[in-house]
Amino acid sequence: QGFExxxxxxxxxxxxxxxxxLGAGRVSPASRGIFSGLSPDADFVSKLQPSKETSxxxxxxxxxxxxxxxxxxxxxxxxxxxxxxxxxxxQVTQVDHVMNSLQRQGRVSFYMTNSGEEAAQVGSVAALAAxxxxxxxxxxxxxxxxxxxxxxxxxxxxxxxxxxxxxxxxMPAHYCDANLNIQAVTSPLGTQIPxxxxxxxxxxxxxxxxxxxxxxxDGAASEGDFAVALNFAATLQAQTIFLCRNNGWAISTxxxxxxxxxxxxxxxxxxxxxxxxxxxxxxxxVYSAAKEARKICVEKGEPVILELMTYRRGHHSTSxxxxxxxxxxxxxxxxxxxxxxxxxxxxxxxxxxxxxxxSALKDxxxxxxxxxxxxxxxxxxxxxDDMFNDVFATMTPHLERQxxxxxKHLEAHAGKYDLSKFSRG
Numbered sequence: 001q002g003f004e005x006x007x008x009x010x011x012x013x014x015x016x017x018x019x020x021x022l023g024a025g026r027v028s029p030a031s032r033g034i035f036s037g038l039s040p041d042a043d044f045v046s047k048l049q050p051s052k053e054t055s056x057x058x059x060x061x062x063x064x065x066x067x068x069x070x071x072x073x074x075x076x077x078x079x080x081x082x083x084x085x086x087x088x089x090x091q092v093t094q095v096d097h098v099m100n101s102l103q104r105q106g107r108v109s110f111y112m113t114n115s116g117e118e119a120a121q122v123g124s125v126a127a128l129a130a131x132x133x134x135x136x137x138x139x140x141x142x143x144x145x146x147x148x149x150x151x152x153x154x155x156x157x158x159x160x161x162x163x164x165x166x167x168x169x170x171m172p173a174h175y176c177d178a179n180l181n182i183q184a185v186t187s188p189l190g191t192q193i194p195x196x197x198x199x200x201x202x203x204x205x206x207x208x209x210x211x212x213x214x215x216x217x218d219g220a221a222s223e224g225d226f227a228v229a230l231n232f233a234a235t236l237q238a239q240t241i242f243l244c245r246n247n248g249w250a251i252s253t254x255x256x257x258x259x260x261x262x263x264x265x266x267x268x269x270x271x272x273x274x275x276x277x278x279x280x281x282x283x284x285x286v287y288s289a290a291k292e293a294r295k296i297c298v299e300k301g302e303p304v305i306l307e308l309m310t311y312r313r314g315h316h317s318t319s320x321x322x323x324x325x326x327x328x329x330x331x332x333x334x335x336x337x338x339x340x341x342x343x344x345x346x347x348x349x350x351x352x353x354x355x356x357x358x359s360a361l362k363d364x365x366x367x368x369x370x371x372x373x374x375x376x377x378x379x380x381x382x383x384x385d386d387m388f389n390d391v392f393a394t395m396t397p398h399l400e401r402q403x404x405x406x407x408k409h410l411e412a413h414a415g416k417y418d419l420s421k422f423s424r425g
Contacts, residue, residue: 057262059279060288061278061282062075067342067345067346076291077126082347084126086283086353088142089119089142089340090365091365092121092122092141092145093118094362094369096113096114096141096314098366098369099111099158103318109171110171110172110317110319111173111318112139112173112318113315114142116310116311116314116338116339117310117311117312119283121142121215122143123283123290124243124306125290127286127287127290128213131210132181132294133182133183133196133199133212133213134182135199135213136182136185136215137217138187139217140215148180149177151372152376154372155372156372157172158172159172160382161379161380162383162386162423165177167390169386169387170185189216190216191225194228195212195214196229197229197232197233197236198232199238199240200233200240203239209298212241214229214240215243218249218255218258219258221267222250222259229242230268230303233271233273234271237301239301239303240304241290241294242303242305244265245310246307246310247280248312249312251320252325263307265305273302273305274296274304275304275307276293276304276305277307280310280339281310281338281339282342310339384410385403
C-alpha cells in the first residue's frame with residue numbers, strides 16, 4: 001500500500017513539472033508527428049523555454065531513522081523473513097571484521113568491507129526470485145550469503161585456493177557461483193552492466209519469468225558501459241533491473257564531482273526507463289522497491305533502474321584510507337541511523353531478538369570464519385598451468401609459448417619457489 005501511494009505521488013509531481021514547463025505559449029500538436037523519436041506528449045510552444053531539470057525523484061521510505069514505520073505503511077515481509085535477512089546482515093559485518101583483520105596481518109592480500117550497505121544488498125536480493133541472474137560489482141557479499149554462498153567459499157576465494165570456482169585467479173572478494181545464479185565479480189567498473197542488459201533481452205524474448213540484475217555503485221554509473229546498457233535495455237525492452245548503490249563516493253571522488261543532475265535514477269527517465277529511488281538504509285523500503293522493480297520487469301517486459309541511497313561507512317578497500325578525504329569522523333556519515341540498528345529495533349519490538357541473540361550470532365560467525373581459515377590454509381593453490389587455461393577453448397600458440405617459458409624459469413630456479421603449495425592438477 002505504501003509503495004502504491006509513493007508511485008502515485010511521484011507521477012503527480014512529474015505531471016505538474018511537465019505542465020509548468022509547457023504551460024505558456026502552447027501551440028497545437030497537430031504537426032508534431034513529423035518528428036520521430038519523441039514522446040507523444042511533446043508539444044510545440046511559441047515561447048523559448050530552456051530546460052535543465054524537472055522535479056526531483058522522491059526517496060521511498062517505510063521505516064525512518066528512528067525505527068518508526070511511516071503512517072499508513074506496513075512491513076512488506078513477515079517477522080520471520082525480516083529475522084532471516086537481519087541475521088545475514090549481521091553475518092556480513094562479522095565476516096568483514098575478521099577478514100579485514102586477517103588482511104592487516106598479511107594472511108589475505110586484499111579485502112573490501114560492506115559496512116553501511118548491508119540492507120541495500122540483502123533487502124534487494126531477498127525480493128528477487130532465486131532463478132533471477134545477478135551480475136554483481138564487488139560490494140555484494142550480503143547477496144551472496146543470502147543465496148547460500150558459504151563462509152568457507154568466501155575464505156577459500158580470498159585465499160586463492162583451488163577449491164573456489166575462480167581457481168584462485170581473481171582478486172580476493174571477487175566471488176562467483178553459477179549454481180546460485182550469480183556471475184563473477186569483475187574489477188573493471190561497469191563491464192557487468194551491459195551483460196545484464198543482454199540477458200534481460202534474452203529473458204524477454206524467450207518469455208521467461210526471469211530478469212537480469214546488475215548491481216553497481218554511483219562511480220560505475222559514470223562509465224560509458226552504463227549509458228550503453230541503459231539505451232540497449234530501453235530500446236530492446238530488456239527484463240533487467242539496474243540496481244545502483246549510491247553510497248556517495250567513487251573511492252575518493254564524492255558524488256558532487258561525478259554528476260550535476262538529480263542522482264542516478266533520473267537518468268533512467270531520460271532513456272524511457274521506469275525509475276525508482278529508495279532509502280538504501282531502510283530494509284523494508286529496499287525490499288518493497290526491489291519487489292516492485294521485479295514485477296515491472298517480468299510483467300511489463302521492461303527494464304527498471306533502482307537507486308538505493310546509502311553510505312559507505314568504511315574505507316573503499318584495504319588499499320584505501322578514507323580519512324584522508326573524508327576526515328576522521330567522515331566514515332560515520334550524516335545519513336541517520338545505519339541499517340542494522342534500524343532493523344534491530346523492529347525485531348526487538350516484535351520480541352524476537354535480544355542482546356544475547358546478537359552476541360551469540362556474532363561469536364558463532366567469527367568462530368566459523370576462523371575455522372574456515374584454518375581449513376583453507378591447509379588447502380593447495382590451483383595447478384600453475386591453470387593460469388593459462390579457460391581463456392580460449394584451445395590454447396593459442398602465444399599462450400603455449402608463455403606456459404613453456406614459465407616452466408623453464410621454474411626449473412632453472414627450482415630452489416627459489418615452493419611448488420609444494422600448488423596442486424599438481
